[in-house]
Amino acid sequence: MSDKETKEQSEFDIGTALDSDAVLILDIDGFEGPLDVLLALARTQKVDLKQISILELVQQFLKFVADAKVQKLEKAADYLVMAAWLAYLKSRLLLPEENSEEEFSAEEMAARLTYQLQRLSAIRDSSARLMSRNQLRRDVFARGMPEPVIVTKNAVFELSLYDLLRVYADHKTRNAIADIRIHKRDVYTLDQALERLKGMIGLAVDWTDLYQFLPDSNMADNMKRSVKASLFTASLEMARSGKAEIVQKQAFGPLFIRKTDRKD
Amino acid sequence: METIEHTRIIEALLFASDKPLSSIALADCLPEEVKIESLLRNLQEHYEKRGVNLVEIAGKWMFQTAPDLAFLLRKEVEEDKRLSRAAVETLAIISYHQPVTRAEIEEIRGVSLSKGILDVLMEAVWVRPMGRRRTPGRPMTYGTTENFLVHFGLNSIKDLPGLSELKAAGFLANVNTSRLNLLGDDKPIEEQPELPGSAGE
Amino acid sequence: METIEHTRIIEALLFASDKPLSSIALADCLPEEVKIESLLRNLQEHYEKRGVNLVEIAGKWMFQTAPDLAFLLRKEVEEDKRLSRAAVETLAIISYHQPVTRAEIEEIRGVSLSKGILDVLMEAVWVRPMGRRRTPGRPMTYGTTENFLVHFGLNSIKDLPGLSELKAAGFLANVNTSRLNLLGDDKPIEEQPELPGSAGE
Numbered sequence: 001m002s003d004k005e006t007k008e009q010s011e012f013d014i015g016t017a018l019d020s021d022a023v024l025i026l027d028i029d030g031f032e033g034p035l036d037v038l039l040a041l042a043r044t045q046k047v048d049l050k051q052i053s054i055l056e057l058v059q060q061f062l063k064f065v066a067d068a069k070v071q072k073l074e075k076a077a078d079y080l081v082m083a084a085w086l087a088y089l090k091s092r093l094l095l096p097e098e099n100s101e102e103e104f105s106a107e108e109m110a111a112r113l114t115y116q117l118q119r120l121s122a123i124r125d126s127s128a129r130l131m132s133r134n135q136l137r138r139d140v141f142a143r144g145m146p147e148p149v150i151v152t153k154n155a156v157f158e159l160s161l162y163d164l165l166r167v168y169a170d171h172k173t174r175n176a177i178a179d180i181r182i183h184k185r186d187v188y189t190l191d192q193a194l195e196r197l198k199g200m201i202g203l204a205v206d207w208t209d210l211y212q213f214l215p216d217s218n219m220a221d222n223m224k225r226s227v228k229a230s231l232f233t234a235s236l237e238m239a240r241s242g243k244a245e246i247v248q249k250q251a252f253g254p255l256f257i258r259k260t261d262r263k264d
Numbered sequence: 265m266e267t268i269e270h271t272r273i274i275e276a277l278l279f280a281s282d283k284p285l286s287s288i289a290l291a292d293c294l295p296e297e298v299k300i301e302s303l304l305r306n307l308q309e310h311y312e313k314r315g316v317n318l319v320e321i322a323g324k325w326m327f328q329t330a331p332d333l334a335f336l337l338r339k340e341v342e343e344d345k346r347l348s349r350a351a352v353e354t355l356a357i358i359s360y361h362q363p364v365t366r367a368e369i370e371e372i373r374g375v376s377l378s379k380g381i382l383d384v385l386m387e388a389v390w391v392r393p394m395g396r397r398r399t400p401g402r403p404m405t406y407g408t409t410e411n412f413l414v415h416f417g418l419n420s421i422k423d424l425p426g427l428s429e430l431k432a433a434g435f436l437a438n439v440n441t442s443r444l445n446l447l448g449d450d451k452p453i454e455e456q457p458e459l460p461g462s463a464g465e
Numbered sequence: 466m467e468t469i470e471h472t473r474i475i476e477a478l479l480f481a482s483d484k485p486l487s488s489i490a491l492a493d494c495l496p497e498e499v500k501i502e503s504l505l506r507n508l509q510e511h512y513e514k515r516g517v518n519l520v521e522i523a524g525k526w527m528f529q530t531a532p533d534l535a536f537l538l539r540k541e542v543e544e545d546k547r548l549s550r551a552a553v554e555t556l557a558i559i560s561y562h563q564p565v566t567r568a569e570i571e572e573i574r575g576v577s578l579s580k581g582i583l584d585v586l587m588e589a590v591w592v593r594p595m596g597r598r599r600t601p602g603r604p605m606t607y608g609t610t611e612n613f614l615v616h617f618g619l620n621s622i623k624d625l626p627g628l629s630e631l632k633a634a635g636f637l638a639n640v641n642t643s644r645l646n647l648l649g650d651d652k653p654i655e656e657q658p659e660l661p662g663s664a665g666e
Contacts, residue, residue: 035374127356129425139334141481146282168557169636275516276534315476329477
């Protein structure tokens with residue numbers, strides 16, 4: 001923060017420089033913006049801020065801007081904005097006030113600027129007064145070895161054995177449900193039946209009993225049922241797609257199937 | 265006899281703490297009928313001329329070394345942590361104008377507020393957000409903390425140095441953030457602070 | 466008059482110091498001719514019957530709360546805390562499956578274990594680390610403490626009802642306990658617990 005201090009220092013240097021009407025060598029880095037510069041310039045008028053000459057202030061600021069290095073100012077557009085505004089204010093102040101429809105008269109604008117400068121100046125004085133107060137750990141000190149109130153927190157956790165077991169049992173119950181496995185049943189799938197039927201139907205010369213296509217006979221009963229059902233469904237599927245014909249001569253009688261290879 | 269005992273208790277509690285204690289907190293350790301305020305005043309008187317003083321800060325009570333002995337105790341370490349001028353000014357604006365928005369701080373200082381400044385002030389726990397203003401954009405407002413009062417030895421915000429002068433001069437009137445605009449605007453309505461526990465207002 | 470000023474300085478220095486100060490250290494801040502020892506004795510006498518005493522410990526001086534008021538600084542707060550369901554379930558799993566690793570708890574519960582849960586159970590002194598498992602990664606295993614047994618009125622962890630007992634007691638309705646052979650698992654080999662003090666096993 002030492003550079004801040006030199007900034008503060010430079011403020012006074014500028015003051016004296018302006019006062020002696022010497023050539024201005026200003027560095028905008030030394031300021032915190034146009035208002036800061038304006039305040040520094042206003043103070044050089046060595047009068048109460050209420051009586052500063054706005055016109056003189058404008059001149060000083062425009063000179064400051066003109067003298068400051070161009071590239072530096074380009075980085076700080078607000079200086080140029082302020083310069084433009086002040087130039088406008090200056091022209092308004094110098095020209096006789098027209099019966100203008102402008103919002104504010106030049107005097108009002110000047111008064112506003114004066115107010116802003118006064119306010120900034122006042123808050124700076126206040127901040128200096130605030131910082132010069134006795135500050136804790138700088139000027140006044142609290143007990144160096146505080147004896148803190150030792151709050152012994154006897155955390156009493158409420159939990160009964162019942163609750164513990166209840167939760168465990170609930171967890172187990174939930175888990176048991178999640179653990180139920182539906183065993184994969186042995187089935188002869190439709191896909192298997194279709195494949196078998198397609199493969200074998202070509203081998204058969206003519207109408208063949210569907211049950212001739214049953215795979216090997218050493219099967220569990222429920223598997224046999226599954227195979228029959230799937231073969232039957234597969235035969236219907238083949239008939240539907242025109243790959244086979246099926247015939248049943250009587251109710252519950254044998255189903256005959258043959259390949260449709262005729263070119264209709 | 266009882267009074268002596270109660271005073272000893274208050275003395276012990278305040279001496280043991282490095283933070284200010286409210287009379288309510290002290291009351292917790294004392295019988296109900298005890299008139300704490302009067303005991304505190306007596307204690308304050310007893311310590312008035314000693315090396316350690318009992319001070320009323322942020323509406324609470326605390327023992328502190330006597331300010332006139334600062335020259336003996338002043339620690340240079342704190343100097344390293346000095347705030348930048350911008351930060352000090354910002355802190356002053358926040359303390360005198362609170363609740364105040366970022367735009368208003370910028371308007372008063374005439375420059376935009378660089379990012380680090382509010383951070384530093386909040387890190388020091390001197391500044392806190394105080395809720396949003398009921399104006400377009402609902403900007404966040406800032407104010408000071410109890411820690412700020414304690415650090416600067418203030419009993420309340422009303423004790424800020426020069427507050428009445430600033431007020432009388434009209435410098436604490438509403439900050440008009442539409443630049444260089446002379447129209448006085450209506451006092452904006454603040455929403456309730458979003459954080460509980462307000463510094464003395 | 467001078468004596469009063471020197472006493473004030475000693476008082477402030479001792480108050481603000483973060484460690485006991487020797488009379489030599491105090492002498493650094495006072496004029497050479499000051500008889501520090503006698504000032505310290507006077508100060509000690511002044512504080513003798515107050516809430517704070519000046520005490521000499523190992524040749525150094527410090528302020529301290531009067532011993533008879535020490536009780537003020539110790540506040541016992543009984544806090545009733547409720548465990549979350551997740552915490553109770555975790556505790557149950559640890560008690561039935563101990564020693565059990567974090568990963569195993571997660572597997573059994575089917576959800577990952579949030580960090581706070583084990584902390585709470587250890588804060589309640591119901592669960593403790595039980596050493597690392599001799600498997601890759603050497604994960605820490607957890608088990609219950611003696612305090613756990615005391616709290617739940619159990620003589621040993623074996624007193625926890627088994628699953629069939631739970632079912633008999635109506636805890637496990639509609640569950641085929643024969644499929645829940647979780648208690649009969651072979652226990653992996655544990656290293657010696659790294660922490661002393663064993664839960665009742």
